[in-house]
């Protein structure tokens with residue numbers, strides 16, 4: 533990686549930390565405002581409950597005063613009734629007294645009604661007071677916490693700021709200008725390249741740009757988002773191993789003097805593809821033929837004098853492929869007229885290995901021939 537890009541990465545880390553801290557510092561007073569609004573709500577509720585209790589108290593006083601006034605009137609009417617001359621005058625006074633007594637009863641009922649409310653009013657006020665007290669304690673704790681976090685953030689912020697100033701000093705001014713412009717608009721000024729893509733804007737890079745970033749010999753900008761690109765080999769996705777390694781195990785070479793010899797023939801007359809097994813037994817040799825695909829025995833076992841190469845020369849043509857394989861005579865007798873599929877599989881896979889080997893040898897031979905022809 534270019535030293536300038538490495539410095540920019542450190543600068544971006546500082547810039548991002550600074551922004552995070554600034555956001556956090558700005559967020560705390562907002563949090564306090566929210567709790568304070570909640571506290572104001574509780575205060576208003578308490579005021580309302582207190583005002584209601586006060587109004588009740590004032591009304592009670594008003595009704596009590598009214599009752600006293602009415603009682604005063606009644607005793608005045610009683611005094612006057614002692615001096616009345618006519619029956620009419622007496623009746624009129626009596627009427628006034630009755631009216632005043634009725635008014636007193638109405639006021640007494642009103643007072644009674646207020647008295648019934650007093651209990652619930654008191655409870656409302658007490659509950660609101662308790663809530664306000666709890667909330668006030670809570671907001672004090674929150675404010676204290678906010679002050680602590682803010683002080684801590686401010687300290688970190690000034691550390692990051694001075695680190696940032698130091699980093700800026702060492703970076704080429706044109707590069708710095710471009711970085712800061714993109715940082716301002718996009719929130720970051722650099723982007724990693726991963727799997728041929730700009731991780732900032734997710735756009736695939738042109739192969740030439742990709743190679744330039746990988747080589748790390750010059751500053752490269754993303755064509756689409758203008759961020760400074762960098763490459764970290766540790767983050768590159770791992771390529772899968774090519775599947776070639778699977779068949780590297782060498783096929784064992786069949787022994788020439790084996791007592792049992794297996795062959796494959798692709799062109800065995802009408803039978804087509806067959807497997808042949810020859811067995812050398814002292815003075816004579818036997819031959820047994822199996823169908824290549826079904827494993828079924830074709831015809832009878834043949835017995836001729838001599839070793840199998842002398843006894844069955846017509847079977848060992850150029851197309852015959854010698855295979856690996858050896859099974860005991862007893863086991864082969866148990867197969868009967870059809871060899872088990874597991875045996876067939878072993879022979880088939882050895883044939884494929886033999887054919888691959890042959891193909892490889894052929895390729896090497898022909899490329900060697902080309903080379904010699906060219907020179």
Ligand SMILES: [Zn+2]
Nearest residue numbers: 730733754757
């Ligand atoms: Zn980009």
